[in-house]
Amino acid sequence: MPYLNHVAGFLMSKLVLDNVSKSYGPTRAFKNGDFALQSGEVHALMGTNGSGKSTLCKIIAGSVKPDTGSIFLNDCRVQINSPKDARRLGIGTFFQELSLAKNRSVAENIFISHLPLNNYVFIDKTALEMNAEYYIDMVRDVAGDDFTAKAVVGDLRADQQQLVEILKTIATEAQVLIFDEPTSALDRSQVERFFEILRKLKAQGRAIIFISHRMDEIFEISDQLTVIRDGAIVASRKREATTAQEVISLMVGEQTDLADPTSTSHDVSPISDGQFVVTAHDLTGDGFSEVSFEVRAGEILGFGGLHGQGQSAVLRALFGANAITRGQIQVAGDNYDGRTPRAAIRNGFAYVSGNRVRDGVIQGRSIFENTIPVHAFKKHMLLSTPSRLSRRAFEALNKLATKYHSLSSSIGSLSGGNQQKVVIARWLMDTPRVLLLDDPTKGIDLSAKADLFALIRELASEGLGIILYSSEDAELLNNSDRILVFNSGRAVRELSGENRTRFNLYDAAYEVAQ
């Protein structure tokens, strides 16, 4: 068997990827992947967003077709042509975007691919629920009361849905388990429970791939760390043999001269004498309650705390995309009662979402068409003549150092970071009064982040009021003048001046957390 020579170093591994690559058109999503997974280990995959972690997982899971390379399971070459094949071969996958049917029950979702049957035809409902209970028991006390076998998945909270996907993955009882960001919506107790389960699975000799964006979790649970950068595996280390510092520098490569993501330095000085641009009092709505704050002209107010504690919900509510049930908002001293994004835009709000696929990019259309919609609305335009608008669009795009071929090329031809810049440029054709940034750097590369924050600071100095929510602590600490820490939909503490430290941020974030 010739392949054995080539992968001699990987001999006796549970799963081996040999020279696997995948391209989407001209973009290489993954190249030259040599990867080995052992039985009884938790193997963490690390890399910046878009580095190819998920592509690697999906190749193993059968939902992405590799262009080249071969996969070996138990030292036998295997073809994984579909997720079904993967399941048959004993590979179970937690998909980052969840593979759940929202209208079906928890039990049905957990067992959808291997339902217990009577006479090969009818679903054995009793067996289904009993089997489901067995898995639900694993997380019952951390999942909440409404987490039952019969509950409809679409009615559950995001963290509960994630637990369903975890149970669904475990219920495959597969020997190879892949977890692609399984903890992103879980709270601490749920994460701890999940890790207990992982340890048990590991002790049973399962081979586990684990992806998380939380460094502490990675070092807590994993045995082996493999770092992927720009679609290539750059290093693989035993956990004991490496440090967070090393892993990060491996992840970001040569770009370490840019902002160090672990620093907590304060290179910004708060401006205190500006006028209030926005005052919010006692805002209550879906996902947040009794939130009060004010933003001065020239100030960057940070929203901090753990994921999904209402930061995003408040920003969307300010912009009129989510409902506000109670509370007052004043814009530049006047009462403001905007209930739609259009009203918000008219009042000088701008909103940049990190979820550009959902909220930002108009796929399949030109960069020009993606840049002008807000301007067209503000100016009540009827015609969209490129000759008249190009110059303004150029200016807005250049402020962010956007790299593009021409205004008429499709937005799909740009990298994620540049797409996000186009979406931001949309708001800069006419300068807004208030800029709402809802985790704006999610999934964009470091240099784009640097461009963006330089611009944000510049806009603030021009007198805009800016609210920044970021899921990366360093971004928040480095760039905001004050930080409002959220917990369970409430603003629990305000950090300003010397208090803006990572310690205080987490202290406040966990203050009331269970």
Added chain:
Amino acid sequence: MPKMTKETMLGLAKQPVFVAIVLILALFAIGETMSPGFTSPDQIVRLLIVASLLGIVAAGQNLVILAGREGIDLSVGSVVSLAVIVAGNLMDGSNANIPQAVLLTICVGCLFGLFNGVGVTLLRIPPIVMTLGILGVIQGLLVVIRQGVPSGVAAPMLANFVSKPFLFGLPGILWLWAFLGLAMAFLLKRTVFGNRIYAIGSNENAAFMAGVPVKLVRIGVYVCSGFFAAVTGICLLGYSGASFANVGDQYMLTSIIAVVFGGTPLSGGKGEYTGTMLGAILLVILQSILTTINIDEFGRQIIFGGTLLVLMVFYGRGKGLRV
């Protein structure tokens, strides 16, 4: 001349407009072999007149489909039927009545488009259901108006507009269609309304967050659809001279197929009217070949249905689940 590489050939073969042109030429060749004279200038003009009727109603369908969110207008056919009858009765064979007849008919078409648009946006009824419901209402209305008696005659001027040469030997309706083609290109490429149609068809949420009045735009496309269906009805009246029962029904699904063959997927957000025009021509040639060849009705249907299916394989095949 640059050398055609395999890639550019393949890329071209995936361009719906290119595919449509090739198919049109192929069908003309087939038509000519089967019945000599099929491609004579007269015959082609006659084909184009029929195609223009389909093309005009498909313009509205195209806008509705472009605007996305399962946008589709099943009521266009019945609006055409209604427009034929309303215009025919108002004209009553007199040129003097043309202006008010045209104006009123168009108002009726727009009104039903407005109903569709309001139902789809404000009441959030799925487009298939809403336009299907309106289709039922209009069919009932047709029975009421007709009362079992065929009525309504086209004004001579209208009949001439559709069938007699007007400029450079081509009838007015073809000039109208050509103008419509330019107008639609302008609307979609150079107006904010057009950009917004694409925007809500491609990513409605992003458009909403960028200040696009999503509901208004969507109502607008349905009104346009009613408008174009009414215009088609008026032209169809001129074409046939008098109103017959349910002459417009044929347009319900052929208008959708013309749009699809023109390269606009039913999911919306991309595609152009030029393609739809070619799609309409393609469909009409196919139908015309089938009527010229001497076979039984069943054979015609089988070949027509089969050919449509084969052609669809060239167009808008969905993405595979594995990428």
Added chain:
Amino acid sequence: MTVGKARSRSMSVRVRQACATFPFLPALVILAVLFILNGMFNANSVSFQGISGLFSTYLGLVFLAVGQTYVIYAGDIDLSAGAILSLVNVVIITLMNRYDGGVLSTLMIMSIGVFVGAACGLFNGLIIAGLRLQAIVASFASSIFFTGVALYVLPVAGMPAPMIYWQTYFGSIFGIPFVFFVLGVLLLLVFLLSRTQAILHLLTVGDDQQAAYQSGLPVTRIRIRGYVVCGVFASFAAFCLTGDTASGDPLVGSAMTLSSVAAAVLGGSMLSGGFGTALGSVFGALTIGLIGSLVYFVGTPASWQNLVQGLAILVALMVGILISRRT
């Protein structure tokens, strides 16, 4: 907030929850209202005889709507359902006229009818799910194709059904009209199917196709199966319709296709897939039937009946969707 307001809100929440658990609830309410109205305007219409008359006329649509529902479960649509019905109708009529009308041969012929329906469904499934064509246009094109085949089998309408066939359909067993048994069998079938893995898989695919695929389900095969089930139900619908009209007509079903979609929507199924019940479609189809008879019984002038019926169906569709809408 006043107590009344609070109560009304919890009411609306309860209504919504009930609709989520039983998607056919709005259809059932509309059906009941129509039934009562029918009874008010014409007491005969709610008699045993009246109801069996309603069933015998609309059972065809009921079956077709149920079949359509299974396709809609998976987020697909079958615009050729009516054409399949027509094809099966002319196939069995022609065969029954060629061979004598014995019970055994009739049953044989009916199983051929089921086979034809399943074959048409398989054809649809292969081109739509297999070749990944757009369901609306592709099933429309295949409906033209099937209509062509039906015209080949029977070029003009009018070939009569054997007497034994329609006499059975309109007859009674133990004093209970035959159509009640048919409806009973249908309900049993719907109940049994609702417990099968195949139907749950259809719903899962309709819920989120990519998620279903990643869960390891054979999505394409499941969708094809949905079309086959629809084809089989279209053949059942053809049996009922043949009993009702007692003749063959190659175009009889074309008008029923869109009604079957409307019935499924009236019954609370979502056209986007993943949510609905076949039982709801039964109610939806009967609602369409009752609207027709009500319009007649309230004394609408003949020429206005279609319009009033059209308006009533539109309103029923809207009301059904508005009641059952989930946040």
